[in-house]
Amino acid sequence: MTTLTAPPRPKSVAPVPARRGPRKYGKALTYVALTAGAIPTLLPFVWLLRSALMQDSQMFIAPPQWIPDPFQWSNFTEALTAQPFGRYFVNTVVIAVVSVVGTVLTCSIAAFSFSRLRWRGRNVVFALLLSGVMLPYAVTLIPTFVMWQELGALDTILPLTVPSWFAGAGGGVFNVFLLRQFFLTIPFELDEAAYIDGASPWRVYWTIVMPLSKPAIIVVTIFTFIGTWNDFLGPLLYLNSEENYTLSLGLASFQSIYITQWGYLMAASAAVIAPIIALFFFLQRYFIEGVTLTGIKN
Template identity: 75%
Template sequence: MTTMTSTAPAASTKTPHTSGGGRRWRPGRVLLYVALTIGAVPTMLPFVWLARSALMNDNQIFIAPPEWIPNPFEWANFSGALTAQPFFRYFVNTMIIELVVVTGTVLTCSVAAFSFARLRWRGRNVVFALLLTSVMLPYAVTLIPTFVMWRSLGALDTFVPLTVPAWFAGAGGGVFNVFLLRQFFLTIPFELDEAAYIDGASPWRVFWLVIMPLSKPALVVVTIFTFIGVWNDFLGPLLYLSDESKYTLALGLASFQSVYTAQWGYLMAASAVVIAPIIALFFFLQRYFIEGVTLTGIKS
């Protein structure tokens, strides 16, 4: 008794040329990385210059042609800069303002965005359009009236003018945050809201239990933008703060420069310390930042 066997043609074992990690090698991808690397060089140059200058003395910083590697390393610039001015006090003042402003901005802007994106009420689109037109209003136009208002309220030389506007969505540059969150909220399926309403949830519970947990990327973007804006704010503290013990890091850095006009090593070291938290913040949250910005414009 014989058995009939059939053999199928052997599958081709030829595989496309791949690079490390199994990713297919494509000339377009290589060119993209090369272009990004070339574009990153001028972007990183100011940070490299700041780092090398922070570790040099004044004679080395301005030598021509420039030296990129300090010799010797002036590590004393950091200790000298941080002790010449009360930077710890400036840091505490800045973090107090950051905590109040970031909390108020995220909370009030998300509530306003929820109303514009998920609730239906008469004149909603008209009000939102009017809100967006305020973006075209230059900051300098409202600068003097705002200063006069806070002076009449006796709030000068306090943190009130720097923190209270953040608790009113749309004030202090919050219009952009409202717009960004509204666009992100529109990408969330409305069926989730309807299911929650059927179960007896109120709009407030839908906001807290449905929308907010699903909006972490957009909330991270708003947090980063707000944090950086407060951290780098120089004009606001300059206008409203006169007591040196209430200075923020931006003002402290400026006063440090006015005192040590010839000690550039100290100034560069202090600047490096001030900018380091911003770089670290973006480094750890860049995934959420990119995701939030990418998903924001999907639905209008």
């Protein structure tokens, strides 16, 4: 009588590890290339910062001295106290915040109408709105100035803030277009379900579309804030009193007074652009996400 035995089990073969060499080296080369491309971009900021911490006699020596010796920290205190930059900062923040709120609110409402609502002539009106991008700013400069002069609003912040509360004015056409393209990526089934439950278009706009459009809204916020913060022509045209100056206008007047004090000028310039760099640093993830997703329709 023969005994049946089970066949021997095959020896387990260890999985062959994936070859990560080429992929690893490719990723490293990508980082090296990005770093090499970022160095020329960062060079002007490094030069600005090192000049802000140097004495005037050290800035123009050859070869250039990159590390200040000694660090002239007093350039910042003396430059920022030579003129009322604190007042300029408050004026700029007020104008920027009011402009950002107005731009985000009105441009998002217009974009919601162009993307989520159906009404006769919608595409024609949107095409006419986009045609405003081709209108040069200089064409409307004099009529706009005369209008604010007749309204008695010169030397106030009204000409710098009120246009942002009208979608399409003050460069808002691009913001309307950007938000409209992003709103189109949101499924329309969400709107239909809300309408079935009895929601109004305003409720759909505020509780559904806006919370889902955070990346695009942050992009509009960054663009508007930077444009308002760096605006020089607007304050130059409409502001006359020094107590109403913005940072850009105050920095220009500072340059005309302290044109030979390069350390003070560099320190004041570095202090003015620092909030912009900090804003982009903390919101860059949302900025890149909003720009990437805009125009991708599901």
